[in-house]
Amino acid sequence: MSNEQTPNSDLDQQMVDLAEVEDAKLTSDQKSYSQNQLIRRRFFSHVPAMISLVVLTIIAIVAFTSVGYGIIPGWWQHPFRLPRGAELVNGGQPTMFQDGQIFGPHPFGQDGLPRDIFARVMRGTQQSLIIGVVVAFVSSVLGILVGAVAGYFRGKIESVLMTLTDFVIVVPLLVIAAILGNFVREMPFAPFPLAIVLGLATWTGMARLVRAEVLSLREKEYVSAAIAMGASPWRIIIKHMLPNSIGVIIVNASFTVAAVILLESTLSYLGMGVQAPEVSLGMLVSQGESAINTRPHLFWIPGIFILTITLCVNFIGDGLRDAFDPRQQRKGDRRPGLRQILGLRGFAMSQQRRDESVRTAHAQEQRERSE
């Protein structure tokens, strides 16, 4: 209601009935925004999230097109595995910005075998992104299902499901992931088996959040109205509850992506995640670490990629949260500005006060003159 313009003055004089004024506002208004449009608007005006989105998109496109995926070939000349007759160029050091060339044959350098690090990092980025997205999807579906059923039906179903959730939570995530990861290491179609298995270990947070959300939505009158009109539980969950908790779901899923990329890196670093002929960023870091003194770029480049990707995903999640729930936003005066930090807090206020006093003085003069 507050986003509408107040009716103009002649309208005001005619109408003395609040109901009429409200109805008039409704018909005079042209533009109508749905909830989703409002969220999209807020998200697109969130600067860090938009920058992150652009960066992440570029990384994803480059990662998938450069070395290719599956049978689709890429535009980068070197494969990520050791090609026959590979030569060591520039002693394995990065050729980027060297000898007057921008990229050179091996922009990120080579390792000892010698394999091209650019191709390996791109391949690793592919794997990490795939794992992140698949895990977020699997864990969200599982978590939503468990949480919604537990929250809606309550009673025995809830206590069984929530005990199961608590059980999964108390076992350290890394232990579950390591055991399950070892279990699927021989399976084909890597890294999908690993991603699904990680999804089976990380659904608990989503389940709890969705349950809490459903519990609060249960008390809403529109849900009571739906029950009273004879709607089935599934209709209520799917049509009323999940769309209204979509904010929580999307935000949590985006943070899961970041967390899982890190989890996969940890597992691969420990040697229990993605296995040898395949490449992942965590594995590259662990391989690079042994040569940190001779070839530090082997360690730093994949590390920086992990950092960039998780940061981007986190910023996007932040943007989504602000868009879905603007009340949580930290914005405006709450965040101290440069002037406040420098001890000039009174400046803006005094400026404003002075303007106002001038304005009121003017107004008064005019009034006096007109009288």
Add this chain to the structure above:
Amino acid sequence: MSKKRGSETPVEKLSVSNPWIPAVMSLLIPGLGQVVILKQREFGLKLLIAWLVIAIGPTLVMTPLRLSGTQVNRGAITLADTVALSALGIGVLIAAFAAVTAYRSAMPDSDEATAEAAREKPPEAALSFQDLRVSFNTEFSTVDAVKGVSFDVMPGEVVAVVGESGSGKSVTSAAAMGLIPKNGTVSGKVFLSGQDITTMDAAQLRRLRGTEVSMVFQEPMTALNPVLKVSDQLKEAMEVHGVAFGKDALAKGVELLELVGIPDPGKRIFEYPHQFSGGQRQRIVIAMAIACSPSMIIADEPTTALDVTVQAEILDLLRRLKVEINTAIMLITHNMGVVADMADRVVVMFQGEVVESGTAEQILMSPQHPYTRRLLEAMPKLHQAKPSATAAVEVSEEWPDQTQAEVDAEIAIEAKDLALAYKHRGKAMRVVEGVNFSVPKGEILGLVGESGSGKSTIAKAVLGLLDVDHGELLIRGRNLPSLSRKERKAVRKDIGVVFQDPAASLDPRFPIGEIIAEPMVVQKVGSPNDRKERAAELLEAVKLPRSVINRYPHELSGGQRQRISIARALSLSPSILIADEPTSALDVSVQARVLEMFIELQEQFEFACLFVTHDLAVVDQLANQIMVLEKGRVVEQGHKNQILREPRMDYTKRLLAAAPVPNPQEQRDRREARHKLLAAQGLNTD
């Protein structure tokens, strides 16, 4: 300084000059500038301390080393001096900025502000608004909430600010406390006991709140901290402002509780808020408000969340306090009855402007502005029997006719010895017991009672949201508890429902058209096109434009949403409608509109209706029969005229006596009559 060392040390000492004095100066200038010129005492002090630590600290710590002056420590000394010197540099920079700021802000103050201050002498009033304007920046545009409001509140006077939602009355009161949110801009002046609030900083405002002005909020449940004892909260209020400490504060707290009419205050002061009833909690909030004897109390809808009988008690209390401690009261309300009961003067606000102001008698008896007139007309009136013989005869003649007609009509809802229970951890708690009623087709049964009387519980049971614990509940002759799931779904086709809260009763993610059509989708009635057509028809029936069909609930006002709720309830043309306080969250004029429409629709669709409400006047307008409930039991039940004109039971009489009317003289008589009634029933009149 040490003289044992060779020639090196003195040279060193000279080169690293001790930056004490300039550092102190660098602090003093911006710090004092903040304190004196910009009136930011607290922040200026913090600035002083911070720079003291940063600039002088390292030098101070290094002094012993400097005195011993060994070779090893030279590096540390240099570091300390570098820090101090760079701090000094920044300090000078800030000093320059602060000087500019001070210069620029001091300039207009010198001539214009003093002239202005001379022109407008601070008035005598306890609270005075002068051309107050408040606007808020929202996501889409700026909204002017208050557009130039001026009025005074004199000491010992009650001024009622009356208006509906969007009138800016709450924003006006927030401006008086300096509580405007960050996205709002205030212009104009607000004087509180002669001090201008709009130019004060946070620390000054804090000192003022409590000692000069205090507030009583709408919701007594949330105004008290549930984890602290009442004694602690009262003591805190007094200790913060230095009125009394420790045992004195406790003793004064007991006194205050006695003053606001809490029984046995010496013992009860050590209880927690949840151990008090809603009315008592509001009394405690009032006790906290008067703890520091403020000259001004702002009461923002202090009785809206309370039951009628409790409301009357709280109003009695406020009236007594006004006389006893001689404070000014600004009463914000939408209830004209409360205004008539309390106010000396009335300010009527509409869409951010004052449309009319004057004494209570003027405004209520002979309103000038059409909006005030409309507001008074819209207020539902309780037609009570005058103590004349003719009215009584008429009523008793009318009554048997009605019962005759009822027998013929088809019975839509019938309850026989109904008992309902809430299950809590496997234990059932009976909240309704021994209720019998029947609603014939085309009639409205009003369920009346205060909070906790079980009236909404009965509505829930009819809707099938709550299982019947005992007895029979017949919907068009079929017993609801004994039906199978499938049969129940079929029965629900016949029942429509309208809930209380317009904000929560519509799914925010559905467009209006889908909301109205949802019952048809659930019950698989009609094709998508039929449903759309029906939704448009219903929108017209509730007098909203067809174009609303694609809009979303958040774009509509409370009254419009409630009309959508009614449209949804009617989409399957049910023969039964359950209305659970459908208008209690709405403004008076909007409520009048919705009730009018409700009556029209009822005549058109001829549904039987269970109308749950706490407002007797609304029931008088709508219902054919009334059932009065208290604590889950039926107190009195019968035809509207009998209950409202010739109540038999004490409780009904009390309920009727407590409802205020918008006429100061009549209200005064009613008040006295109520006190007499309470005395006759042997109850405490406070």
